[in-house]
């Protein structure tokens with residue numbers, strides 16, 4: 313199974329949302345990381361044929377998806393960034409409705425819906441109206457609808473948005489469980505959503521794909537660029553050395569983690585540490601999202 317993007321471009325007026333993107337996806341979980349406006353949703357909507365490319369092509373097993381629209385859409389599950397639910401429907405009605413849109417047989421829908429409602433822990437709410445569900449429950453229902461037709465390609469646009477840490481973890485585990493033999497593309501700007509489950513990380517910046525690598529390879533590339541220092545003086549003193557990645561407490565001590573401007577120039581008493589994916593994100597996107605130092609002030 314191979315999903316290919318060739319020279320894929322999308323512009324909105326003057327805005328280049330996606331800029332000549334080339335990518336090949338085989339079964340596995342791909343974490344699509346990028347800050348706001350990087351083009352993540354645009355790429356996903358292009359794959360789901362919700363918008364048309366300005367240029368370029370998407371191929372599934374070598375065939376232009378536009379030539380085989382219905383067959384391709386039968387293989388696809390999509391969880392959009394914003395709710396696609398109908399508040400007046402019950403949970404079960406909604407899944408039956410999605411099943412009929414996907415051309416599934418009633419019996420198949422009933423069986424699959426029951427299984428997914430069990431797995432997403434929504435079974436007790438199946439007769440409840442969607443408007444009465446919590447945000448986390450609605451998010452899980454959106455995930456369930458994307459999986460209804462057991463798709464080979466699963467497109468998840470910020471699936472954990474708005475979830476508390478425990479629900480985030482649960483959904484992440486569910487994604488990993490359902491990933492077998494599927495191409496899963498998961499967009500997020502939350503590194504922890506994907507660092508443990510993604511086989512490849514795609515870094516998207518201003519519509520361009522700047523890296524495609526396994527998480528371990530991305531972190532290795534930053535070796536000798538990240539240090540840690542036990543520090544309790546004003547953070548401004550560290551600014552000449554690099555960019556603060558995080559601050560944490562270990563026992564009674566406070567440590568600052570720094571992405572170095574120059575690996576040869578460390579602050580006094582600092583020592584190198586193994587980079588994390590969070591460091592990778594800050595390293596590549598540091599000019600995109602200004603990290604406020606306010607909440608870092610000691």
Ligand SMILES: Nc1ncnc2c1ncn2[C@@H]1O[C@H](COP(=O)(O)OP(=O)(O)OP(=O)(O)O)[C@@H](O)[C@H]1O
Pocket residue numbers: 324327328329346347348349350351352353354355393501
């Ligand atoms: N319908 C539209 N009309 C005009 N501009 C758009 C439209 N959709 C997206 N854009 C622009 O295209 C660029 C990419 O947007 P996109 O939503 O794909 O980014 P994103 O990475 O998904 O961002 P976020 O993380 O905020 O969801 C942005 O500059 C955005 O403003």
